[in-house]
Amino acid sequence: MELRQIQSFITITQVQSFSKAAELLGYSQSAVTVQIRLLERELNVRLFDRMGKKISLTSHGRQFLVYANNIIQEMHKAEQLARQNEELHNPLHIGTLESLCISKLPPIFHYFRQNYPNVPLRITTSTPKALIEMMESNQLDLIYILDRPRYHNNWNKVMELKEPIVFVSSPSFYMVGKKKIHLEELIAEPFFLTEKNENYRRELDQFLESKGLELTPFLEISNTEFIIQMMNQNRGISFLPFFAVQKSIKEKRLAILDVCDFQSVLYRQIFYHKNKWKTQEMDCFIRLAKSSFS
Numbered sequence: 001m002e003l004r005q006i007q008s009f010i011t012i013t014q015v016q017s018f019s020k021a022a023e024l025l026g027y028s029q030s031a032v033t034v035q036i037r038l039l040e041r042e043l044n045v046r047l048f049d050r051m052g053k054k055i056s057l058t059s060h061g062r063q064f065l066v067y068a069n070n071i072i073q074e075m076h077k078a079e080q081l082a083r084q085n086e087e088l089h090n091p092l093h094i095g096t097l098e099s100l101c102i103s104k105l106p107p108i109f110h111y112f113r114q115n116y117p118n119v120p121l122r123i124t125t126s127t128p129k130a131l132i133e134m135m136e137s138n139q140l141d142l143i144y145i146l147d148r149p150r151y152h153n154n155w156n157k158v159m160e161l162k163e164p165i166v167f168v169s170s171p172s173f174y175m176v177g178k179k180k181i182h183l184e185e186l187i188a189e190p191f192f193l194t195e196k197n198e199n200y201r202r203e204l205d206q207f208l209e210s211k212g213l214e215l216t217p218f219l220e221i222s223n224t225e226f227i228i229q230m231m232n233q234n235r236g237i238s239f240l241p242f243f244a245v246q247k248s249i250k251e252k253r254l255a256i257l258d259v260c261d262f263q264s265v266l267y268r269q270i271f272y273h274k275n276k277w278k279t280q281e282m283d284c285f286i287r288l289a290k291s292s293f294s
Contacts, residue, residue, distance in 0.1 A: 003075065005039040006068045008032050009047065010275060013065055015137045016055060024138060069275055089118040092281040095131040095140040096123065099224040099244050100268070104144075108288045119281050127197060135273055141282055142272040144289065146241060147199050149267055156278075158286050159270040165200045167257040168245050169237045180260040183213070190218035190236040192227045203264045204239050228254070241266070 011021040012032070022032040040047050047061035057065065092112075096105065101123060112119055124134065128145040135143045136154065146163060167186070175181055187208070194201045208215055218236060221227060224244045231238055232253050248254040270286055272278060 001039065001042055002035075003071075005035045006071055008035045009039060010065070010068050010072060011138060012036070012048070012055070013057060013061075014273070014275060018055070020137065072275075073277055087118060088116040088281050088284065090279050090281050091120040091122065092279075092285060093122040093124070093139075093141045094285065095134055095143040095145075096125060097128070097131075097144075097146055098125045098222065099241060100144055100146060101125055102225050103241075103243050103246075104268075104289070108285060111288060112284075116281070116284070128199060132271075135271065138273065138276070141276065141279070142270055142285070144268070144270050146266050146268050150269060150271070154274055155271045156274050156276075157269060157271050159268065159290050161268045161290075163266050163268050164242045165203070165239060165264040165266060166242050166245065167237060167239055167259045168231065168249070168254045169257055170231055170235055171252055171255045173235060173237070173255070173257075175257060176255045179258055181258055183208070183259055183262050184211070186237060186257070186259070187213055187215045190234075191215060192219045192221075192230050192236050192238045193217040194224065194227070194240075195220050195222050198222065200239065200241065200264060200266060203266075204262070207262050239264075243268075 008021060008025060008027070011025055012018060015021050015024065018032050018036075019029045022029040025032070027035075036047065043060075043064065045060035045064070046058050047064060048055045049058055094105075105123070109121060112121060124131070124140065126134070128143075128147045128150075131140065131143045131145055132150075134140045142158075149160060151157065169176060175185070193204075196202065196205065204215075219227070219230065224240055227238050227240065228245060228248055230236065232248065237257070245254050249256060270289060272282065
Protein backbone atom coordinates (compact mmCIF):
# COMPACT_ATOMS: atom_id res chain seq x y z
CA MET A 1 0.00 0.00 0.00
CA GLU A 2 1.45 3.38 -1.05
CA LEU A 3 0.67 6.88 0.20
CA ARG A 4 -0.05 8.05 -3.35
CA GLN A 5 -2.73 5.37 -3.67
CA ILE A 6 -4.34 6.57 -0.44
CA GLN A 7 -4.16 10.21 -1.54
CA SER A 8 -5.70 9.34 -4.90
CA PHE A 9 -8.47 7.42 -3.13
CA ILE A 10 -9.29 10.40 -0.88
CA THR A 11 -9.22 12.87 -3.76
CA ILE A 12 -11.60 10.70 -5.81
CA THR A 13 -14.06 10.65 -2.89
CA GLN A 14 -13.90 14.46 -2.71
CA VAL A 15 -14.44 15.22 -6.41
CA GLN A 16 -16.53 12.11 -7.25
CA SER A 17 -14.53 11.56 -10.42
CA PHE A 18 -11.41 9.62 -11.48
CA SER A 19 -10.62 12.10 -14.27
CA LYS A 20 -10.97 15.21 -12.06
CA ALA A 21 -8.87 13.58 -9.34
CA ALA A 22 -6.17 12.77 -11.88
CA GLU A 23 -6.16 16.38 -13.09
CA LEU A 24 -5.86 17.76 -9.54
CA LEU A 25 -3.08 15.32 -8.62
CA GLY A 26 -1.12 15.70 -11.86
CA TYR A 27 -1.55 12.07 -12.94
CA SER A 28 -3.08 10.54 -16.04
CA GLN A 29 -6.53 9.02 -15.57
CA SER A 30 -5.16 5.58 -16.38
CA ALA A 31 -2.50 5.96 -13.64
CA VAL A 32 -5.17 6.78 -11.05
CA THR A 33 -7.30 3.84 -12.22
CA VAL A 34 -4.33 1.50 -11.82
CA GLN A 35 -3.57 2.88 -8.35
CA ILE A 36 -7.11 2.19 -7.15
CA ARG A 37 -7.18 -1.23 -8.79
CA LEU A 38 -3.95 -2.21 -7.00
CA LEU A 39 -5.28 -0.81 -3.72
CA GLU A 40 -8.51 -2.80 -4.05
CA ARG A 41 -6.51 -5.93 -4.89
CA GLU A 42 -4.28 -5.50 -1.83
CA LEU A 43 -7.26 -4.87 0.48
CA ASN A 44 -9.26 -7.61 -1.27
CA VAL A 45 -12.38 -5.41 -1.34
CA ARG A 46 -14.15 -3.16 -3.85
CA LEU A 47 -13.87 0.49 -2.80
CA PHE A 48 -16.05 2.11 -5.49
CA ASP A 49 -19.22 1.19 -7.31
CA ARG A 50 -18.99 2.35 -10.92
CA MET A 51 -22.32 3.01 -12.64
CA GLY A 52 -21.51 4.49 -16.05
CA LYS A 53 -19.79 7.82 -15.40
CA LYS A 54 -21.01 7.97 -11.79
CA ILE A 55 -19.05 6.53 -8.89
CA SER A 56 -19.92 6.02 -5.23
CA LEU A 57 -18.21 4.48 -2.23
CA THR A 58 -19.10 0.92 -1.28
CA SER A 59 -19.60 0.08 2.40
CA HIS A 60 -15.98 -1.12 2.48
CA GLY A 61 -14.95 2.13 0.80
CA ARG A 62 -16.68 4.24 3.46
CA GLN A 63 -14.94 2.26 6.21
CA PHE A 64 -11.56 2.57 4.53
CA LEU A 65 -12.02 6.35 4.06
CA VAL A 66 -11.91 6.84 7.84
CA TYR A 67 -8.57 5.01 8.07
CA ALA A 68 -7.23 6.72 4.95
CA ASN A 69 -7.93 10.19 6.39
CA ASN A 70 -6.22 9.21 9.63
CA ILE A 71 -3.15 7.95 7.75
CA ILE A 72 -2.81 11.17 5.75
CA GLN A 73 -3.32 13.33 8.84
CA GLU A 74 -0.68 11.41 10.79
CA MET A 75 1.71 11.78 7.86
CA HIS A 76 1.15 15.55 7.83
CA LYS A 77 1.71 15.70 11.60
CA ALA A 78 5.03 13.93 11.17
CA GLU A 79 6.03 16.31 8.36
CA GLN A 80 5.02 19.34 10.39
CA LEU A 81 6.97 18.12 13.42
CA ALA A 82 10.04 17.64 11.28
CA ARG A 83 9.66 21.11 9.77
CA GLN A 84 8.45 23.07 12.78
CA ASN A 85 11.66 25.09 12.91
CA GLU A 86 11.69 25.73 9.17
CA GLU A 87 10.42 28.92 7.59
CA LEU A 88 6.90 28.68 6.15
CA HIS A 89 7.01 27.93 2.43
CA ASN A 90 3.93 25.90 1.41
CA PRO A 91 1.54 27.48 -1.16
CA LEU A 92 -1.69 28.96 0.20
CA HIS A 93 -4.79 29.12 -2.05
CA ILE A 94 -7.65 31.18 -0.61
CA GLY A 95 -11.15 31.55 -2.03
CA THR A 96 -13.03 34.70 -1.08
CA LEU A 97 -15.45 37.42 -2.17
CA GLU A 98 -14.16 40.40 -4.11
CA SER A 99 -15.35 42.81 -1.40
CA LEU A 100 -13.56 40.86 1.35
CA CYS A 101 -10.44 40.61 -0.78
CA ILE A 102 -10.31 44.39 -1.20
CA SER A 103 -11.29 45.37 2.36
CA LYS A 104 -9.88 42.66 4.62
CA LEU A 105 -7.02 40.81 2.99
CA PRO A 106 -4.38 43.45 2.02
CA PRO A 107 -2.90 43.76 5.57
CA ILE A 108 -2.81 39.97 5.91
CA PHE A 109 -1.00 39.62 2.59
CA HIS A 110 1.40 42.38 3.60
CA TYR A 111 2.14 40.49 6.81
CA PHE A 112 2.87 37.31 4.84
CA ARG A 113 5.08 39.25 2.45
CA GLN A 114 7.06 40.77 5.32
CA ASN A 115 7.32 37.65 7.49
CA TYR A 116 6.91 34.66 5.15
CA PRO A 117 8.15 35.78 1.72
CA ASN A 118 8.58 32.18 0.53
CA VAL A 119 4.84 31.37 0.83
CA PRO A 120 3.23 31.59 -2.66
CA LEU A 121 -0.22 33.15 -2.23
CA ARG A 122 -3.05 32.58 -4.68
CA ILE A 123 -6.50 34.19 -4.48
CA THR A 124 -9.69 33.13 -6.26
CA THR A 125 -12.76 35.39 -6.01
CA SER A 126 -16.27 34.17 -6.72
CA THR A 127 -19.71 33.73 -5.14
CA PRO A 128 -20.13 31.79 -1.86
CA LYS A 129 -21.80 28.92 -3.73
CA ALA A 130 -18.98 28.59 -6.26
CA LEU A 131 -16.29 28.87 -3.55
CA ILE A 132 -17.92 26.12 -1.49
CA GLU A 133 -18.00 23.85 -4.55
CA MET A 134 -14.29 24.50 -5.14
CA MET A 135 -13.46 23.80 -1.49
CA GLU A 136 -15.36 20.51 -1.62
CA SER A 137 -13.44 19.48 -4.75
CA ASN A 138 -10.09 20.27 -3.07
CA GLN A 139 -9.29 23.22 -5.35
CA LEU A 140 -8.94 25.65 -2.42
CA ASP A 141 -7.15 25.41 0.93
CA LEU A 142 -9.81 27.47 2.70
CA ILE A 143 -12.62 29.89 1.91
CA TYR A 144 -13.48 33.27 3.47
CA ILE A 145 -17.08 34.25 2.72
CA LEU A 146 -19.91 36.55 3.81
CA ASP A 147 -23.23 34.77 4.15
CA ARG A 148 -25.88 33.54 6.54
CA PRO A 149 -24.39 31.02 9.01
CA ARG A 150 -23.36 27.93 7.05
CA TYR A 151 -22.77 24.44 8.44
CA HIS A 152 -21.92 21.05 6.97
CA ASN A 153 -20.53 17.81 8.37
CA ASN A 154 -17.74 17.93 5.77
CA TRP A 155 -16.50 21.40 6.79
CA ASN A 156 -14.45 22.80 9.65
CA LYS A 157 -15.65 26.30 10.52
CA VAL A 158 -12.87 28.26 12.20
CA MET A 159 -14.37 31.77 12.24
CA GLU A 160 -17.81 33.36 12.37
CA LEU A 161 -18.06 37.14 12.89
CA LYS A 162 -21.22 39.23 12.64
CA GLU A 163 -21.23 41.85 9.89
CA PRO A 164 -24.04 44.44 9.54
CA ILE A 165 -25.17 45.49 6.07
CA VAL A 166 -25.87 49.23 5.98
CA PHE A 167 -27.46 51.88 3.79
CA VAL A 168 -24.92 54.56 2.90
CA SER A 169 -24.85 57.76 0.90
CA SER A 170 -22.80 60.88 0.31
CA PRO A 171 -22.66 63.07 3.45
CA SER A 172 -24.41 65.80 1.44
CA PHE A 173 -27.54 63.66 0.88
CA TYR A 174 -30.52 65.50 2.38
CA MET A 175 -31.63 62.56 4.57
CA VAL A 176 -28.30 62.17 6.36
CA GLY A 177 -28.93 62.80 10.05
CA LYS A 178 -32.65 62.09 9.81
CA LYS A 179 -33.91 59.55 12.38
CA LYS A 180 -35.98 56.47 11.57
CA ILE A 181 -36.08 56.61 7.79
CA HIS A 182 -38.46 54.14 6.15
CA LEU A 183 -37.05 52.29 3.16
CA GLU A 184 -40.07 53.32 1.08
CA GLU A 185 -38.83 56.94 1.36
CA LEU A 186 -35.59 56.00 -0.39
CA ILE A 187 -36.58 53.78 -3.29
CA ALA A 188 -37.14 56.69 -5.68
CA GLU A 189 -33.55 57.86 -5.13
CA PRO A 190 -30.70 56.68 -7.40
CA PHE A 191 -29.31 53.41 -6.01
CA PHE A 192 -25.92 51.87 -6.81
CA LEU A 193 -26.25 48.16 -5.99
CA THR A 194 -24.42 44.91 -6.38
CA GLU A 195 -25.87 42.39 -8.80
CA LYS A 196 -28.91 40.33 -7.87
CA ASN A 197 -26.97 37.13 -7.14
CA GLU A 198 -25.04 38.81 -4.29
CA ASN A 199 -26.35 37.50 -0.96
CA TYR A 200 -26.97 40.86 0.73
CA ARG A 201 -28.64 42.23 -2.42
CA ARG A 202 -30.89 39.18 -2.36
CA GLU A 203 -31.90 39.98 1.25
CA LEU A 204 -32.90 43.49 0.21
CA ASP A 205 -34.89 42.31 -2.80
CA GLN A 206 -36.78 39.75 -0.71
CA PHE A 207 -37.77 42.42 1.83
CA LEU A 208 -38.97 44.81 -0.88
CA GLU A 209 -40.99 42.04 -2.52
CA SER A 210 -42.64 41.18 0.83
CA LYS A 211 -43.77 44.83 1.12
CA GLY A 212 -44.95 45.08 -2.47
CA LEU A 213 -42.20 47.60 -3.26
CA GLU A 214 -39.98 47.77 -6.31
CA LEU A 215 -36.54 49.34 -6.64
CA THR A 216 -34.88 49.94 -10.00
CA PRO A 217 -31.17 50.62 -9.45
CA PHE A 218 -29.42 53.38 -11.36
CA LEU A 219 -26.35 51.11 -11.53
CA GLU A 220 -25.70 47.39 -10.92
CA ILE A 221 -22.14 46.04 -10.68
CA SER A 222 -20.37 43.34 -8.65
CA ASN A 223 -17.39 45.56 -7.78
CA THR A 224 -18.14 47.24 -4.43
CA GLU A 225 -15.06 49.47 -4.69
CA PHE A 226 -16.47 51.01 -7.89
CA ILE A 227 -19.81 51.59 -6.15
CA ILE A 228 -18.04 53.40 -3.31
CA GLN A 229 -16.14 55.59 -5.78
CA MET A 230 -19.39 56.45 -7.57
CA MET A 231 -21.07 57.46 -4.32
CA ASN A 232 -18.07 59.60 -3.38
CA GLN A 233 -18.53 61.52 -6.64
CA ASN A 234 -22.32 61.45 -7.07
CA ARG A 235 -25.49 61.77 -5.08
CA GLY A 236 -26.69 58.22 -4.61
CA ILE A 237 -27.40 55.43 -2.12
CA SER A 238 -26.08 51.90 -1.70
CA PHE A 239 -26.54 48.87 0.55
CA LEU A 240 -23.19 47.36 1.49
CA PRO A 241 -21.37 45.43 4.24
CA PHE A 242 -20.06 47.75 6.93
CA PHE A 243 -16.48 46.49 6.49
CA ALA A 244 -16.54 47.67 2.86
CA VAL A 245 -17.47 51.27 3.74
CA GLN A 246 -15.92 51.60 7.20
CA LYS A 247 -12.90 53.57 6.00
CA SER A 248 -14.99 55.95 3.88
CA ILE A 249 -17.33 56.60 6.82
CA LYS A 250 -14.40 57.28 9.16
CA GLU A 251 -12.99 59.73 6.63
CA LYS A 252 -16.45 61.34 6.28
CA ARG A 253 -16.65 60.57 2.58
CA LEU A 254 -19.79 58.47 3.19
CA ALA A 255 -22.52 58.46 5.84
CA ILE A 256 -24.82 55.76 7.23
CA LEU A 257 -28.55 56.29 6.80
CA ASP A 258 -30.79 55.44 9.78
CA VAL A 259 -33.22 53.07 8.02
CA CYS A 260 -35.54 51.76 10.72
CA ASP A 261 -37.73 49.15 9.04
CA PHE A 262 -35.07 46.94 7.48
CA GLN A 263 -31.85 45.73 9.09
CA SER A 264 -29.69 42.93 7.74
CA VAL A 265 -26.83 41.03 9.34
CA LEU A 266 -24.62 38.45 7.65
CA TYR A 267 -21.50 36.68 8.94
CA ARG A 268 -17.91 36.59 7.81
CA GLN A 269 -16.97 32.91 7.93
CA ILE A 270 -13.86 30.84 7.24
CA PHE A 271 -14.03 27.14 6.38
CA TYR A 272 -11.77 24.35 5.23
CA HIS A 273 -12.72 20.80 4.32
CA LYS A 274 -12.49 18.24 7.12
CA ASN A 275 -10.34 16.04 4.87
CA LYS A 276 -7.90 18.90 4.37
CA TRP A 277 -4.83 18.92 6.58
CA LYS A 278 -4.57 22.37 8.20
CA THR A 279 -1.07 23.56 7.34
CA GLN A 280 0.90 26.11 9.33
CA GLU A 281 0.27 28.59 6.52
CA MET A 282 -3.50 28.07 6.79
CA ASP A 283 -3.33 28.36 10.57
CA CYS A 284 -1.42 31.65 10.31
CA PHE A 285 -3.99 33.10 7.87
CA ILE A 286 -6.88 32.05 10.14
CA ARG A 287 -5.21 33.57 13.20
CA LEU A 288 -4.68 36.90 11.42
CA ALA A 289 -8.22 36.98 9.99
CA LYS A 290 -9.75 36.36 13.43
CA SER A 291 -7.75 39.13 15.05
CA SER A 292 -8.33 42.87 14.74
CA PHE A 293 -5.22 42.86 12.51
CA SER A 294 -7.35 42.78 9.35
